[in-house]
Amino acid sequence: AENLWMLTKTECVRGRVFATRAEANLALFEYIDGFYNSRRIQKRLGYLSPIEFEEKHYADQATTKRANLKPRQPSLTN
Template structure:
């Protein structure tokens, strides 16, 4: 996001996202190891607030721990369960997920402990775990969405090389993985088109 001159914020004020005290917390299935041996084994997700002249815009993104590729993202003026569920639906539609093979890592925020989200993960055969949560002001939410699209889909996934990936970008790293597989076909290379939200 720095390359696109977009900054999220990390507020330290109390009550940023609240966990439902009645929600059952999922176990730590990865034991703080955020690496994966293949695509679609561990997805990491979080919410980021981006300030705009129209008020906050919330970015929900899911990243594959194997390639560090952002597999899905969505924005909304509200940081609610519908936002994280929409992002999850984009990710499930874009990737071939084997039931019982994927862990979806999120924080303790109420959006991630919602019944809608946990039910959808269960129907897809995805295990869930959670973790504690830990700029520039753009004029409009639409401009922010476009900047995010240009950064995530136009730069980060397709051009940003990373040392951990052998100096490849996330798409190249995944393509290299799939070319080594005897019968595997690569998954959809596009995450999504930008949506103009309010």
């Protein structure tokens, strides 16, 4: 948790002046939800961002499904 607050202060808050508490809250929300949670690379995800990891997962899943499809056999009944 301490690392999150340090990064938030360094990357989002430090050097900025907010006119209102609402403006500060919006800046924090945009940083945490818009960047920190979705686009920041993570070691446990193979140095991909959560968005990239999810896109890769679904692409791999679609490729696997296509590879597992068997061609349809012609019907032998007349």
